[in-house]
Amino acid sequence: MPTLTIDGTEVTVEPGTTVLQACEEVGVEVPRFCYHERLSIAGNCRMCLVDMEKSPKPIASCAMPAGDGMVIHTNTERVKKAREGVMEFLLINHPLDCPICDQGGECDLQDQAMAFGRGHNRFDENKRAVEDKEMGPLISTTMTRCIHCMRCVRFSEEVAGVPDMGALYRGENMQITTYLEKTLDSEMSGNVVDLCPVGALTSKPYAFTARSWELKHTETIDVMDALGSNIRVDTRGAAVMRILPRLHEEINEEWISDKTRYVFDGLKSRRLDTPYVRKSKKLKDASWGEAFKAIKTRLKGVKGTEIAAIVGDQADMESMTALKDLLGTLGSKRIECRQDGSAVEAGVRSGYIMNNGIMGVEDADYLLMVGVNPRLEAPSLNVRIRKAVRHSGLKVGNIGNAEDLTYKVAEFGDDASLLNAVLDGSHEAADGLKKAERPMILVGQSALGSDDGSAVLKATRDIADKYCMRDGWNGFNMLHNAAARVGGLDLGLTTDAGVDGILDDAEAGKLKIVFLLGADEVDTTALKDTTVIYIGTHGDEGVKNADVILPASAYTEKSGTYANTEGRFQRTSKAAFAPGEAREDWTIFRALSDVLGDTLPYDNLGQLRARIAKDVANFDDIDVLHPAEWGEFGVKGKISSGGIAPAIDNFYHTNPIARASQIMSDCIDARGGLVEEATGTHG
Amino acid sequence: MTDTPAFAWTAENEAAAQKHIAKYPEGRQQSAVMPLLDIAQRQNGGHLTIEIMEYIADYLDMAPIKVQEVATFYTMYNHKPMGKHHVQVCGTTPCWLRGSDDIIRACKSKLGIGMGETTADGKFTLSEVECAGACVNAPVVAIDDDYYEDLTAESITQILDDLSNGKDVKPGPQVKRQTSAPVGGATTLKDFISDGEGA
Numbered sequence: 001m002p003t004l005t006i007d008g009t010e011v012t013v014e015p016g017t018t019v020l021q022a023c024e025e026v027g028v029e030v031p032r033f034c035y036h037e038r039l040s041i042a043g044n045c046r047m048c049l050v051d052m053e054k055s056p057k058p059i060a061s062c063a064m065p066a067g068d069g070m071v072i073h074t075n076t077e078r079v080k081k082a083r084e085g086v087m088e089f090l091l092i093n094h095p096l097d098c099p100i101c102d103q104g105g106e107c108d109l110q111d112q113a114m115a116f117g118r119g120h121n122r123f124d125e126n127k128r129a130v131e132d133k134e135m136g137p138l139i140s141t142t143m144t145r146c147i148h149c150m151r152c153v154r155f156s157e158e159v160a161g162v163p164d165m166g167a168l169y170r171g172e173n174m175q176i177t178t179y180l181e182k183t184l185d186s187e188m189s190g191n192v193v194d195l196c197p198v199g200a201l202t203s204k205p206y207a208f209t210a211r212s213w214e215l216k217h218t219e220t221i222d223v224m225d226a227l228g229s230n231i232r233v234d235t236r237g238a239a240v241m242r243i244l245p246r247l248h249e250e251i252n253e254e255w256i257s258d259k260t261r262y263v264f265d266g267l268k269s270r271r272l273d274t275p276y277v278r279k280s281k282k283l284k285d286a287s288w289g290e291a292f293k294a295i296k297t298r299l300k301g302v303k304g305t306e307i308a309a310i311v312g313d314q315a316d317m318e319s320m321t322a323l324k325d326l327l328g329t330l331g332s333k334r335i336e337c338r339q340d341g342s343a344v345e346a347g348v349r350s351g352y353i354m355n356n357g358i359m360g361v362e363d364a365d366y367l368l369m370v371g372v373n374p375r376l377e378a379p380s381l382n383v384r385i386r387k388a389v390r391h392s393g394l395k396v397g398n399i400g401n402a403e404d405l406t407y408k409v410a411e412f413g414d415d416a417s418l419l420n421a422v423l424d425g426s427h428e429a430a431d432g433l434k435k436a437e438r439p440m441i442l443v444g445q446s447a448l449g450s451d452d453g454s455a456v457l458k459a460t461r462d463i464a465d466k467y468c469m470r471d472g473w474n475g476f477n478m479l480h481n482a483a484a485r486v487g488g489l490d491l492g493l494t495t496d497a498g499v500d501g502i503l504d505d506a507e508a509g510k511l512k513i514v515f516l517l518g519a520d521e522v523d524t525t526a527l528k529d530t531t532v533i534y535i536g537t538h539g540d541e542g543v544k545n546a547d548v549i550l551p552a553s554a555y556t557e558k559s560g561t562y563a564n565t566e567g568r569f570q571r572t573s574k575a576a577f578a579p580g581e582a583r584e585d586w587t588i589f590r591a592l593s594d595v596l597g598d599t600l601p602y603d604n605l606g607q608l609r610a611r612i613a614k615d616v617a618n619f620d621d622i623d624v625l626h627p628a629e630w631g632e633f634g635v636k637g638k639i640s641s642g643g644i645a646p647a648i649d650n651f652y653h654t655n656p657i658a659r660a661s662q663i664m665s666d667c668i669d670a671r672g673g674l675v676e677e678a679t680g681t682h683g
Numbered sequence: 684m685t686d687t688p689a690f691a692w693t694a695e696n697e698a699a700a701q702k703h704i705a706k707y708p709e710g711r712q713q714s715a716v717m718p719l720l721d722i723a724q725r726q727n728g729g730h731l732t733i734e735i736m737e738y739i740a741d742y743l744d745m746a747p748i749k750v751q752e753v754a755t756f757y758t759m760y761n762h763k764p765m766g767k768h769h770v771q772v773c774g775t776t777p778c779w780l781r782g783s784d785d786i787i788r789a790c791k792s793k794l795g796i797g798m799g800e801t802t803a804d805g806k807f808t809l810s811e812v813e814c815a816g817a818c819v820n821a822p823v824v825a826i827d828d829d830y831y832e833d834l835t836a837e838s839i840t841q842i843l844d845d846l847s848n849g850k851d852v853k854p855g856p857q858v859k860r861q862t863s864a865p866v867g868g869a870t871t872l873k874d875f876i877s878d879g880e881g882a
Contacts, residue, residue, distance in 0.1 A: 157746075163746035163748065163749065164746065164748055165748065166746075166748035166749060166751065166752045167752060168751060168752060168755040168756075169755045169756065170755075170756045178748075179746075179747055179748040179751070180733070
């Protein structure tokens with residue numbers, strides 16, 4: 001453990017720490033452009049020069065390992081001069097266009113020029129100019145501003161695993177580009193905008209719409225996938241202007257997927273902003289009172305057994321609870337959260353969460369994936385797996401579709417029945433799991449989607465039970481695609497025959513009333529002759545056959561609790577108000593129950609949460625992981641051989657918000673139109 | 684990458700490429716990218732194309748952009764069609780002091796083209812390069828793989844003429860001189876010194 005002195009303060013650091021990191025540890029600020037703690041060291045911007053005693057010249061602190069007995073000075077005249085010199089060189093070719101640059105106000109170069117620059121320039125010649133590059137619908141480029149820090153190049157190669165960016169030519173002619181100026185084909189591409197320390201790569205959808213200092217920042221949680229990535233929503237008035245990642249080491253580090261980042265324009269279009277009631281086959285806008293009255297009329301004489309509800313992928317736990325309780329007052333317990341028809345079971349919590357947590361991937365040394373494509377289902381998790389493969393030697397095997405996951409995967413074949421061989425130990429994956437110190441099995445929803453889903457669930461459970469149990473380590477992990485799913489399972493929102501049972505019964509006329517809480521991934525044609533009450537945000541699949549539509553709030557417009565795929569409870573915050581007449585979902589059910597005569601026993605969010613906490617353990621332990629007890633789940637049965645259908649066939653259109661987003665559609669177009677299916681019934 | 688690349692190694696070049704790859708440890712085949720680009724450039728008649736770079740990227744199992752980075756960084760990889768002979772005049776200080784301006788002028792007037800251009804008959808491409816590293820014999824012109832040294836306007840014109848007519852030309856110093864020994868023979872150490880003497 002080297003001990004060194006920085007500006008008179010002695011500090012002992014881990015071996016392998018750099019001088020720059022040691023400086024940070026004692027709270028000494030060192031300016032930098034190219035250095036980034038999650039990328040490899042480049043050492044090419046030279047901004048981090050500091051003085052080291054006995055060294056004839058300043059050293060690049062980002063690239064210098066801390067050594068025992070080093071004496072570092074960061075406040076000498078020579079350091080000041082070095083920084084001013086580097087700054088002056090950087091600014092030689094950097095245009096002074098801050099007033100028209102989108103990075104203005106949150107620009108590293110601008111800030112550091114103010115803090116460390118000389119304030120004037122001796123350069124009289126012409127500045128160089130670089131042609132802008134086309135990088136697709138998400139990233140806007142002004143390459144003249146580029147200072148060649150290479151962060152974007154290192155990110156795409158190391159983190160995203162899509163080595164399509166590079167620097168062409170040399171010296172003054174050097175240019176950063178994507179290969180042949182194609183769209184950066186990564187679900188994580190938007191992160192290069194955050195990484196760019198200057199205004200060379202900026203967000204295209206956000207271009208010239210707002211200045212950073214006029215935005216209200218709200219820290220909240222993402223619901224595009226089941227990871228619950230931490231995000232910051234920037235709003236101006238009622239409009240969400242952009243979404244940025246927030247640091248959470250255990251979930252998303254500081255990355256978010258393009259869907260999370262750029263879906264925000266979907267919050268503005270195709271929104272339901274007023275209640276609707278179907279009158280003589282046509283939907284007419286109505287007041288809340290009229291809508292509630294219409295529901296009351298339609299409920300008259302309907303028995304509890306004729307009522308059911310389906311919960312969508314983005315419902316918060318408060319809304320689900322309120323709907324469940326409302327159904328309870330109507331005499332029905334038939335409420336289903338597994339919109340995709342997955343065989344996952346409520347009850348044993350360890351049977352539907354990632355028991356090792358997302359961080360567990362970094363500790364694991366063998367990972368068997370079953371019917372899961374983390375690159376599309378949870379891009380930030382995929383980045384984590386890639387990191388583990390690169391840095392800690394994680395081995396990955398896959399039963400399911402062979403897809404490019406950006407790291408090396410041993411493909412065992414697209415056949416769920418291989419699980420039998422793994423279980424009896426005759427398959428090589430069993431060896432991998434057996435020999436590993438920290439084995440993981442990651443089960444995706446696509447593996448549980450077909451008729452033998454319960455048998456697959458049982459088989460994976462038994463495999464985990466047989467091979468993946470170590471002291472304090474339960475290697476059974478499930479990846480969900482829906483932000484609402486774990487919360488729904490925690491609330492026990494499962495029914496015997498699932499969504500298909502509800503749809504079949506509705507078609508057969510056994511159901512009179514079906515509530516859809518943002519359920520847009522089911523085919524509602526089966527509900528044509530049933531009274532459908534849709535509570536949701538967007539005019540999507542769910543409203544097609546709806547008879548009463550109640551406009552609700554999207555995830556940025558309410559405070560709601562979500563349990564992510566690890567079972568971690570997190571809460572969203574209200575960043576903006578819902579449009580028009582739309583209300584927060586749980587208040588709708590509360591108000592409706594009042595009209596129906598059996599008022600739900602909570603008047604505010606606090607009371608509702610206290611009610612949930614009685615049923616759900618650790619519900620108030622926000623952002624804390626609790627180990628779940630192991631148990632029995634799944635049903636023993638025959639696993640049919642054959643391929644596993646992917647859970648997501650179109651990453652950019654997995655939910656109603658994304659389907660309403662023009663930016664997401666542009667992403668699809670930029671990739672030559674992945675699939676034509678825009679309504680999406682595959683969850 | 685297209686299914687049937689227009690470019691593929693000749694048997695001879697494939698062997699040469701494999702020889703370069705074999706120099707590096709297993710899994711480090713990417714290190715051979717520079718010689719392979721050179722071989723490919725020669726096979727293609729003097730310049731590289733995107734297809735060739737992609738072919739090599741595929742051949743070495745690396746990202747195409749990485750090959751493109753290398754190929755655009757180094758000036759000796761060409762990216763547009765070249766003449767049969769690439770005339771590279773050194774214009775850096777020692778050559779310039781020894782009259783490279785005259786050489787450039789002679790080349791331009793003999794070939795009727797400017798810097799970076801190719802003659803209409805496709806025989807010559809003219810370019811100015813930075814220090815060719817043969818300053819002692821300045822001024823220097825590199826034509827293809829050979830250096831022509833101690834040039835004058837007349838001698839370079841003659842060389843270009845001969846090349847144009849398909850005649851053999853003698854590389855190296857164009858004056859009476861052995862490699863970079865002094866013009867007119869040795870001036871010092873003329874006597875043979877036997878072992879031990881002068882120690």
